[in-house]
Every structure is written in C-alpha cells, then in structure tokens.
Amino acid sequence: MIPVQLILKNFLSYRDASLDFCGLHTACICGSNGAGKSSLLEAMTWAVWGESRAAAEDDVIHSGAKEVRVDFTFRSNQQKYRIIRTRMRGATGVLEFQIETPSGFRALTGKGVRATQDAILEHIKLDYDTFINSAYLRQGRADEFMLKRPSERKEILAELLKLNQYDDLEERAKESSRQFKARAEELGRCLESSKIQLQQREVTHTQRAELEAQLNQLQQVQAFDNIKLQSLQVVQHQRQTKVEQLSFVKQQYQNLSQDCDRLQQEHSAVKSQISGLEAILNQEAEIKNGYAQYQNLQSQEEAFATKFEEHTRATALRQQKQQQLTKQIHEIERQLQQVQGQLEALQQQEQEIQHTLSKSTEVEAALAQVAVARRRVAHLDELQMQVSPLLQQRQNLQSQIDRVHAGLIARLEQLQTTENQLQSSSRRQPQLQQAVMEVGMQIDQMEKDRVYLQRVQEKGQERRHFIERLQAQQREYEKLLGELDQKLQMLRNPDAICPLCERPLDEHHWNRVAEKTKTEYQDTEGQLWVFREQMAVSDREIQLLRQEYREISQKLAVYDSLREQRGQLAAQLQSTSDAEQQLQQLAAEKQHLERSLQVGDYAPDKQAQLQQLDQYLQQLNYNEQDHALARSEVERWRWAEIKQGQIKDATKRQTQIASRKPELQATIAQLKNRIQQEQIDSDCAREITELTRYIGEINYSLEQHNNLRQAVRQAQSWQLRYQQMLSAQQQYPQLQGRLQDLETSRNARLNERQQLATQIDHITQQLAETANPTEQIQALEQQLATRRRQLDEQIANLGRLEQLAHQLETLQIQYEQQQQQLQSCKRQYRIYQELTQAFGKNGIQALMIENVLPQLEAETNQLLSRLSANQLHVQFVTQKAGRSGTSKRKNAKLIDTLDILIADARGTRAYETYSGGEAFRINFAIRLALAKLLAQRAGAALQLLIIDEGFGTQDAEGCDRLIAAINAIACDFACILTVTHMPHLKEAFQARIEVNKTQQGSQLHLLI
Known part of the structure; x- marks a missing residue:
C-alpha cells in the first residue's frame, strides 16, 4: 500500500488539511509535541480500517x-x-471504496459499511493488526525480542503470527475429546444393562400366552352373571320409583301444612294492625288542633329570623367601616413618622458636616507633603528604568554560572556514586555467584511443582466430569420420580384407572398397583440418595484439590520473578569484570572536577561580564529600599487628597440640607391636620353614624327570639302525630281487604292437604304388595366384583407383560443403535485426541514457527549485512539441552526455547557486550525482518514503512546511525515516513512534512 493523497476535514486536531505524497520516497514528519504528527498517521488507519486511538467513535x-x-x-x-x-x-x-479506471474512479462500495470493509481487506490483503506490526514500526518495539526471555520470545512470535487461534482449536478439541470419552463410558454401561434385560424375552412370551387363555374363560362367566343382574335391577328400579313417588307426595303434604300455619299467623298480625289504626283515628280532632298551633308558632319564628339577618348584616357593615377608618388614620400616621425621621436624619448630617469642615487647615498642610514625596518617587522611577535591565542581565549571568557550578557538583556526585557502586559490585562478586546458584535451585524445585500442579488440575477435571455424569443420571431419576408421584396422585382418586391399560380398578387391584408404585418410588428415591452422596463426596474431593491447587499456585507465584532475578544476577555478575578499568577512569575525572571547583576557573567569560555589571550598578547608586520608602511616604500622605474631596462634598451637602428642612416641617403640619379631619368629617365616619341609627330602628330582641324557638321545638311532636293520622286513614281500608284474602287462601290449602293424605295411603298399600330383590342383587354384585378383581388382576398382568415385551423390543433396537454409537464415539475420541496434539504448542504451532524462523533469520542477516558491512550475523536456536538428573549428559532432555546467537569478527558474544550502535542495528534488522515476514504472510507487499522509533531517546550519534540505517534500506520500499519532533533532523531526509498547531487546527506544509 503506497499513499498518494490524504485529505482531512475535522479529524482530531485538523480542521481542513490535505497532503500529496506524489514524488515522496523518504520523508520526515516533524513538529512540536501535540502538533498532530501521530494524528496524520491515525487518519490513514481510520480511513482504511476504521481504527484509531480514540476511545469512542x-x-x-x-x-x-x-x-x-x-x-x-x-x-x-x-x-x-x-x-x-x-x-x-x-x-x-x-464508507465508500473506489478504484481508478481510464474513465475515472469506479465505485466498489458494498451494501453497508461491513460489506465495504470486507471488500477493502480483500483488495489490499492487509488487516489492521498486521499493518501496525509490519508497516508501522512503533516506538519501543525494535528491541522487544532482545529484552524478553527466550521462552517469552516464542509467545511474542506466536502472537504476531496469530497462532492463538490454534489454542482455541486445541481447547475445543480437548473439550470434544472429553465429551466423546464420557459418552463412550456411558454407552458401555447402558449396553451392559440392556444385555441383561434382553435375556427375559422368552419367559415373557410364555407367561403372556397363559394369561390370555385364563382371561377369556373368566370373561364368559362374567357376561352370564351380568345379564341376570340386569333383570333384577329392572324390578328394583320399579320399586324405587314407587318409593320416590311416596316421598314426593309426603313432602307436598308437609309444605301445605306449613302454608296453613303461615297464613294463620299473618291473619293474626293483620288484625293487630287494624286495632292500632282504629286507636289513632279516634284522636283525629285533638291532633288537628295541636298541629294548627304548631304552624302559628313557626310563622312567628320566621319573622324574628328575618329581623336577625338584618341586624347581623348592619352590625357587620358598621364594624367593616370602623376598620377602614382606623386603617386610613394609621396610614397617615405612618407617613408622619417617615417625614419626622427624615428631618432627624438631616439634623444629624448637618452636625457631621460641621465636624468635617473644621479640619480644612490640617488637610492643606498635608497636601504640600504629598507633592514633595511624589517628586522624590519620580526621580527614583527614572533610575529604576535604567537599573532593571542591568539587574535582569546580572541575574541571568549568575544563574548560568550557578548552573555550571551545580552541574560540576552533580557530575562529581554521580562519579562518586558510580565509584561506590563499582566498588560494591566488585566486593559482591562471590555473593552474586552464590545467589545465582540458590535461585537456580529454587527454579528447579518450582519446575517439579508445576508438573505436579498439572496433574492436580487433570484430576480435578476428571472429578468434574464424573459429577456431570451423576447430575445427568440424577435428572433422569428425578423425572422418573415425578412420573411415579403423578401415578400415586392418580391412584388417590376413588375412581382411579390402571396407569398401564387404562381400565377401572377394583379394591384388590388398586392395592396391588398402589403398593407396586410405592415400592418403585422408594427404590428410585433410594438411588437418588446414592447419587447425591456420590456427588457430595466428589464435591469434597474437588474442594481439597482446589485448596491444593491454590497452595501450589501461591508457591509458583514467584516463579517468573525468580527467573527474571536469575537473569539480572547473571548480568550483574558479568558486569563486575569491567569494574576495575572503569574505577581508574572515574578517579581521573573526579580529580579534574575537584580542582576546577576549588580554583573556580569554570565559565570565565560569564564571570568577567558579571564583574563589569557590578561596577556600573555601583556608579548609578540605586537602592531599592529607598525607592520603596519613597512610595510608602506617598501612600502615607494620600489621606489628605481623600479628605480634600470629603470637604468639597460636605460644602455641597450643607447647602442642600438648608433648603430641604422647611419643606419637611410644612409636610408634618399638613399630616397632623389630615388626621383630625379623618376622625370627624370623613365619609367613613358619617356612614358609621347612619348604621348605628338603623340598628336601633330594627328593634331585634335575642331573648324573645330564643323563647319562640323553644316553643316551636316543644310543639314539633304534633307534626309527627298528624302524619301518622293521615297514614292511618289511608292504610285502614287496605288492611281490611287483606284480612279477607288470607281467610280464603287458608281454606283452599286445607282442602288440598286432605286430597294428598288420601293419595299417600294408596301408594303405601301398593308398596306392601311388591317384592324387594335387594338381597339377591347384593349377593350377585359381590360375586361379580370378586370375579372383576380377578379379571383386572389378569388384565394388569397381561398389560405389564405386553408393555415389558414392547420395552424389550424397543430395547433391542436401542441396543443395536448404542453399539453403533459406541463405535462412533470411540472413533471420534481418537480423532479429537490426535487433533488436540496437532493444535497444541508442540504441533502445528511449533511446526509453523520452525518453518518461519529460517526465513526470518535469512531476512535479518540480509538486512544486517547491509547495515553493518557484513560484520554482524544472527542465528535463531529453538531447542537446547536441559538439565539432567544423572551424570550422563547424553540422557539430557531437549527443551523448547528461542535463543538468539549474535556473532561478529571476534566470534559469538552476549547481546549486552555489543555497543549501542551495533545493538541498535541488530534490533532494527530483526524488527524490520518481522515486518516483512508479516506482510508476506498476509499476501501483501511491504511497500510502505512508517518509523516512530523515538529520535528523542537517542543521542546525536544514535540519531545518525538511525538515519544511516533508514537510508540503507530505502531502496526496498516505495515510501518511508519517519516521525520526529527534533528540529535539527529535518535536513537529513529528502523531504519533510511540517506540522504546526494553530487556532484554526493543525496545518500541514510539505517542503522538498
């Protein structure tokens, strides 16, 4: 992947920037820390893979x-x-993905971001992890192989080659192997149990034929007795019908008797009500007179209530007006108090102003002192402007001389510390040798503990698998226990049927089936207890194994630190051999530094400049203390200026107060007159007088009103008696009609009861003439029940035998299927065992590393020969002889490792003995060879190289070596980008990309 152009908009620290890579071969990305150099590289990875250092998208x-x-x-x-x-x-x-064609860019974008991302990876053949471990040489990764222990180097190489996927495959193969092994053991036990059960097939067939013959004979006899029972049941049904008819007629007779009694009681109650109404009707004249008196009293009370409302309303209104008048007077009084307060405040201010004006003579004398002090400060300010740059220059010179002096002292202390360390290191050589031997013995003992820990872990896994098998069997038995419990629940029903053949059960068969089900329930429950006990024992064993595992793990916690300590001790032991030569060099340097500090001949030019500045400052004769005293003198007399301003303000305020006092006195007189007028001539006062006269005219007496209310309450009973009289006049004719209806209904009920008594006698005579077959039916039903129990028992046995035969046939099919499954499980177990070994550390992973290392070694040596003029050579060793417990070395066991042997013109030496430049070339060659190897395995050519190896961590010579190394391998790459923030390295590259951070975001400038 070779960059051509990068355009950024609002990415991290960039607002709007673009970069054209055309014509760039080796370029330096430079700028200050935080300017956005790394963000430029992040933009490439974010565009291609959507990955960046940002935590959130x-x-x-x-x-x-x-x-x-x-x-x-x-x-x-x-x-x-x-x-x-x-x-x-x-x-x-x-996300958009395009490819260039003669007619322009053509879209390769898929349906969605994920599909487009897959298309990008398919074309460039390079994922993000491979890119950052190949094309992008990050800081601190160049010497990673050399700083790690040999056993850790293989882990790093496996991680870079993405061999951890084989660890997942190994674990999955182990898990599948364990599952097939457990399944094979379980199938073996099931086959043994099935083989024993299948031996019962012949016996079951013979018993089934005998039971079928006995069952046919019993069914014929049972059918004959059923016909006889049905004929007797017809006769019994006819007799039962007569009995039910007699019971129904008797019930009707009893109901009619109850109706006659009820009607008689109701007749008596109606007569009693009629007598009460006649007594009320006889008092009609007295009740009417009392009710008329009550109405008269009620009219008088209503008239008094009207007067009471008028009196209450007028009283409330008078009280409201009185409150309004009081509120108005209080408001005027409040205004009067405010004006009086203002007048008192003016008088107080007038006194304060007179006190201030009395100090005017003292203030004028102080103002003259302020002017003199200010002229003195102005003169000293001019001297300070001349002296300040000179003092700053003197301070800088003194600081530089002090830094040189401190540097000499620090260097002397450092030399002394180094000398003490070297002397201590020389004295500690025997102790280091003894410590290396002791740490080695501890590591050997921990190796044995690690082997034993692996055995404890395997045993714990075996116990866990055993518990899983017990849990599976426990679930099966719990399911069977639930089915048996369900059968017992069904058998508790009085009309229960057989759980097997679904036929009705008599008492004998019910007892046998229930007893058998309870026995099976108890056996199953006992087996569950056995499983639970085994699981408890296994849990305790696992707890003990876990405790032992934790104890051993705690012992092994220091294993890695001991190995690291052994390496450090070995390195310290090696470094003690060169201590004497270094001590001589340190002694010479210490003597030179001590002489310089005693004589003081360091930084002579700075000390001469400092002496000249001191002479000129003495001529100016400027004293900072005098300057500060002059400033304090000005501040001490500044109160006079403040007092002068106060005197001017006091004169103005005195004039204002003189004009304000007459106004306030006139306002006070006006407010006092308003208070007197409100009390006598206001509208509220006149309305209060009118309301008082109206209340007297109403002439309402509360005592008379209360007496009238008491008379109304006493006469209120006549209203209730009047209502009772009206109700009696309405109910009296209705009750007389109801009394006649009750007499008619009672006579009709008596006639019907006489007819029912005759019918009862007739039915009783018919029952006496009919025979009762109950005893014959009971005897015949007892015989049928006994025979039915025999039939049910035979049917249950037959059903059990049929079910057993069906189960045995099914078991035979399962037996054959389980035999095939057992063979398949054994075959799968062997396959996954082999896969576990193949995917393990010593399988495909070791083979792939063995195949990769020769290529890595050849590529490293090819680059190293170009970087060191054929002076250095490396070799990767993957196995070495381990320590043997016997004296014969030929029996020593080979152990896996990844040692790196380095040779030069003087032979093979340890990595620590090489100089910094040689070590850097070795590290750089190994890291670059790894990058090429990863890119080739991803199917992509390594054409782009980004180096962020930290120029800031190198000295001048180290930077020159790094630049020389980059130029030496430049012909192997189409584009090389290096990142640095050191300005003096800009000119060492063909082109540079300068990154500057501004308020408008980071900006890019390409300089060729």
Missing part, C-alpha cells in the same frame, strides 16, 4: 464540529484506490 471528530471526513488515495498491486470515510456525531458512519 465520536472522539475522532474535531471539537465543536458535527461531521468528520477523510479521503485517502493509495496504490496497491498496480492499482489506484480511493477510500472516503465520513461520520456524523451521534450517527452511523458512511
């Missing part, structure tokens, strides 16, 4: 903007493509 949009758009044009496989990716804030994105 909307974070790529420039702050304050609503939409982002990136247009990226590039070449790949001799074709030119263009990708346009846009996104609205809070909405989904839009």
Whole structure:
C-alpha cells in the first residue's frame, strides 16, 4: 500500500488539511509535541480500517464540529484506490471504496459499511493488526525480542503470527475429546444393562400366552352373571320409583301444612294492625288542633329570623367601616413618622458636616507633603528604568554560572556514586555467584511443582466430569420420580384407572398397583440418595484439590520473578569484570572536577561580564529600599487628597440640607391636620353614624327570639302525630281487604292437604304388595366384583407383560443403535485426541514457527549485512539441552526455547557486550525482518514503512546511525515516513512534512 493523497476535514486536531505524497520516497514528519504528527498517521488507519486511538467513535471528530471526513488515495498491486470515510456525531458512519479506471474512479462500495470493509481487506490483503506490526514500526518495539526471555520470545512470535487461534482449536478439541470419552463410558454401561434385560424375552412370551387363555374363560362367566343382574335391577328400579313417588307426595303434604300455619299467623298480625289504626283515628280532632298551633308558632319564628339577618348584616357593615377608618388614620400616621425621621436624619448630617469642615487647615498642610514625596518617587522611577535591565542581565549571568557550578557538583556526585557502586559490585562478586546458584535451585524445585500442579488440575477435571455424569443420571431419576408421584396422585382418586391399560380398578387391584408404585418410588428415591452422596463426596474431593491447587499456585507465584532475578544476577555478575578499568577512569575525572571547583576557573567569560555589571550598578547608586520608602511616604500622605474631596462634598451637602428642612416641617403640619379631619368629617365616619341609627330602628330582641324557638321545638311532636293520622286513614281500608284474602287462601290449602293424605295411603298399600330383590342383587354384585378383581388382576398382568415385551423390543433396537454409537464415539475420541496434539504448542504451532524462523533469520542477516558491512550475523536456536538428573549428559532432555546467537569478527558474544550502535542495528534488522515476514504472510507487499522509533531517546550519534540505517534500506520500499519532533533532523531526509498547531487546527506544509 503506497499513499498518494490524504485529505482531512475535522479529524482530531485538523480542521481542513490535505497532503500529496506524489514524488515522496523518504520523508520526515516533524513538529512540536501535540502538533498532530501521530494524528496524520491515525487518519490513514481510520480511513482504511476504521481504527484509531480514540476511545469512542465520536472522539475522532474535531471539537465543536458535527461531521468528520477523510479521503485517502493509495496504490496497491498496480492499482489506484480511493477510500472516503465520513461520520456524523451521534450517527452511523458512511464508507465508500473506489478504484481508478481510464474513465475515472469506479465505485466498489458494498451494501453497508461491513460489506465495504470486507471488500477493502480483500483488495489490499492487509488487516489492521498486521499493518501496525509490519508497516508501522512503533516506538519501543525494535528491541522487544532482545529484552524478553527466550521462552517469552516464542509467545511474542506466536502472537504476531496469530497462532492463538490454534489454542482455541486445541481447547475445543480437548473439550470434544472429553465429551466423546464420557459418552463412550456411558454407552458401555447402558449396553451392559440392556444385555441383561434382553435375556427375559422368552419367559415373557410364555407367561403372556397363559394369561390370555385364563382371561377369556373368566370373561364368559362374567357376561352370564351380568345379564341376570340386569333383570333384577329392572324390578328394583320399579320399586324405587314407587318409593320416590311416596316421598314426593309426603313432602307436598308437609309444605301445605306449613302454608296453613303461615297464613294463620299473618291473619293474626293483620288484625293487630287494624286495632292500632282504629286507636289513632279516634284522636283525629285533638291532633288537628295541636298541629294548627304548631304552624302559628313557626310563622312567628320566621319573622324574628328575618329581623336577625338584618341586624347581623348592619352590625357587620358598621364594624367593616370602623376598620377602614382606623386603617386610613394609621396610614397617615405612618407617613408622619417617615417625614419626622427624615428631618432627624438631616439634623444629624448637618452636625457631621460641621465636624468635617473644621479640619480644612490640617488637610492643606498635608497636601504640600504629598507633592514633595511624589517628586522624590519620580526621580527614583527614572533610575529604576535604567537599573532593571542591568539587574535582569546580572541575574541571568549568575544563574548560568550557578548552573555550571551545580552541574560540576552533580557530575562529581554521580562519579562518586558510580565509584561506590563499582566498588560494591566488585566486593559482591562471590555473593552474586552464590545467589545465582540458590535461585537456580529454587527454579528447579518450582519446575517439579508445576508438573505436579498439572496433574492436580487433570484430576480435578476428571472429578468434574464424573459429577456431570451423576447430575445427568440424577435428572433422569428425578423425572422418573415425578412420573411415579403423578401415578400415586392418580391412584388417590376413588375412581382411579390402571396407569398401564387404562381400565377401572377394583379394591384388590388398586392395592396391588398402589403398593407396586410405592415400592418403585422408594427404590428410585433410594438411588437418588446414592447419587447425591456420590456427588457430595466428589464435591469434597474437588474442594481439597482446589485448596491444593491454590497452595501450589501461591508457591509458583514467584516463579517468573525468580527467573527474571536469575537473569539480572547473571548480568550483574558479568558486569563486575569491567569494574576495575572503569574505577581508574572515574578517579581521573573526579580529580579534574575537584580542582576546577576549588580554583573556580569554570565559565570565565560569564564571570568577567558579571564583574563589569557590578561596577556600573555601583556608579548609578540605586537602592531599592529607598525607592520603596519613597512610595510608602506617598501612600502615607494620600489621606489628605481623600479628605480634600470629603470637604468639597460636605460644602455641597450643607447647602442642600438648608433648603430641604422647611419643606419637611410644612409636610408634618399638613399630616397632623389630615388626621383630625379623618376622625370627624370623613365619609367613613358619617356612614358609621347612619348604621348605628338603623340598628336601633330594627328593634331585634335575642331573648324573645330564643323563647319562640323553644316553643316551636316543644310543639314539633304534633307534626309527627298528624302524619301518622293521615297514614292511618289511608292504610285502614287496605288492611281490611287483606284480612279477607288470607281467610280464603287458608281454606283452599286445607282442602288440598286432605286430597294428598288420601293419595299417600294408596301408594303405601301398593308398596306392601311388591317384592324387594335387594338381597339377591347384593349377593350377585359381590360375586361379580370378586370375579372383576380377578379379571383386572389378569388384565394388569397381561398389560405389564405386553408393555415389558414392547420395552424389550424397543430395547433391542436401542441396543443395536448404542453399539453403533459406541463405535462412533470411540472413533471420534481418537480423532479429537490426535487433533488436540496437532493444535497444541508442540504441533502445528511449533511446526509453523520452525518453518518461519529460517526465513526470518535469512531476512535479518540480509538486512544486517547491509547495515553493518557484513560484520554482524544472527542465528535463531529453538531447542537446547536441559538439565539432567544423572551424570550422563547424553540422557539430557531437549527443551523448547528461542535463543538468539549474535556473532561478529571476534566470534559469538552476549547481546549486552555489543555497543549501542551495533545493538541498535541488530534490533532494527530483526524488527524490520518481522515486518516483512508479516506482510508476506498476509499476501501483501511491504511497500510502505512508517518509523516512530523515538529520535528523542537517542543521542546525536544514535540519531545518525538511525538515519544511516533508514537510508540503507530505502531502496526496498516505495515510501518511508519517519516521525520526529527534533528540529535539527529535518535536513537529513529528502523531504519533510511540517506540522504546526494553530487556532484554526493543525496545518500541514510539505517542503522538498
């Protein structure tokens, strides 16, 4: 993928920018930190793969903007493509993919963003992970292989080659293998149980034929007795009909007797009501006179109520007017108090003004002192303007001299610390050797613990699989227990039928079926308890295994740190050999620094400039303390200016107060006159007098009104008696008619009861003449029930045998199917066992790494020969001899590793012994070879190289080596982009892209 053009709009720190890559071979992207250099690279990855460093999708949009758009044009496989990716804030994105044709760009966009993204990956043959690990050399990744331990290098290589998918396949194969193994064991147990059950088929067939013959004989006898029973039941039914008829007639006789009694009671009650009404009607004249007196009293009370309403209304209105008059007077009094307060305030202000005017002579003398002090401050200000730049220059010179002095002291302290460390390191060499041996022994012991931990884990998995099988069997037995419980629930019904043949059950068969079902229920429940006990035991074993696993894991927690410690100790042991030579060099440098500090001959030009500045400052004779005292003198006499302004304000206020006082005194006199007029001649006062006269004219007496109310309450009983009299006049004729109707109904009921008594005697005589076949029917029903129980028992046995025969036939089919399933499970188990080994670390993954390493080694050495003039060579070693427990080295076991052997003209040496330049060339060659390898495995040519390797972490010599390395491999790439913020490296490249951040966003400038 070779970039051609990049257009940005509202992407991260960019508002509107574009960059044309045409003609660029090696270019430097430079600018200050935070200017937007990395954002330029992020725009490419976001356009092609939709990936960036932003946590949320909307974070790529420039702050304050609503939409982002990136247009990226590039070449790949001799074709030119263009990708346009846009996104609205809070909405989904839009992705367009185009290819250049003679007539212009043609769309390759799919249906949706996902389909378009798949089309892009299909054409460029490079996903995001491969791109950032191949074409994009990120900072800190160049020496990753060399800094990791040999065992971790293989993990890093496997991660880059995306071999972790084989770990998932291995785990899936293991899981499938365990499932097929458990299924095969379960099928084996089922086949053994089925084989024992199938041996009962012949015995079941013979018993079934004998039961069918006995059942036919019993059914014939039972049919003859049923016909005889039906004839007797007809005779019994006729007799039962007569009995029911007699019972019905007797019930009607009893109902008529009850009706006669009820009518007699009602007749007596009506007579009593008629007597009460006659007593009320006899008092008609007395009741009418009392009611007329009550109406007269009520009319008088209504007249008094009208007077009471008028009196109450007039009294309330008078009270309202009185409150209104009081409110008006209070308002005028409040205004009077306000005006009096204003007059008192003016008098107080007049006294304060007289006090202020009395200090005018003192203020004029103070003003003369202020003028003298200000002339002194002006003179010192002019001297300060001349001295300030000189003092700033002197301070800068002194700071530079102090920094040089501090640097010499710091360097001397650093040399002393280094010398102490080297001396300590030399003394610690025997201790380091002993420590390396002790750490090695601890690591050997932990290797054994790791093997034992693996065994504990396998045993725990075996126990968990056993529990899963127990849980499956427990669910089956719980289901069977539920079915048996359902059968028992059905048998509790008095009309229960056989659960097998669905025929009615007599008492004998019911007891047998219930007893058998209860027995099966208890057996199943007992088996469930066995399963639960086994599960409890297995759970306890798993808990013990987990505890042991945690204990061993805690011991192994320091395994990696011990291995790292052993490497560090070995490196420290190696570094102690060069300590003596370094100590001599440090001693010479310390002596030179101590002499410079004692004599003070450091920074001579700065010290000369400082001496000249001190002489000139003495001539000016400027003192900062005198200047500060002069300023304080001005501030001390500034109160006179403030007092002068107060005196002028006091004179003006005195004139205003003199004109305001007569107005306030006149207002006070007017308010007092208004209060007197409101109390006597106002409208409210006149209305109050008129209302008082009207209340006297009404002449309402509360005592008379109360006496009249009491008389009305006492005469109110005549109203109730009058209503009772009117009701009696209306009910009396109705009750007389009701009494005659009751006498007629009672006579009719007595005649009907006599007819029913005659009918009862006739039916009783017929029953006495008819025979009763009840005893014969009971004896015959008992015989039929006994024979029915025998039939039901035979039918149940036959049904059980038929069901057993059907189950055995089904079991035979299942037996044959399970045999085939067992063979299939064993075959699948073997297949997944082989797949587990193939997908494991020592299978396909190891084979792929073994195949990749020669190519990686050849590519690394090819690049390294060009970077080092054929002076350096690397070799990748994947196996080495491990430590053996015996004295014979030939029995030593080979262990997997990934060691990197480095050789130069002096032979093979450790990585730490190479210089910084050589180590950097080795790291750079390995990282670049990995990048080429990943790109080739993705099916894409590595034509673009982006290096963000951190120029800022290198010294001047390191930067030169990095630039030389980039120029050495430039011919292998179509475009190389490097990122730096160091200005002095701009000229080292063919072209540079300068990035500057402004208020309008980051801006791009291409300089060739």
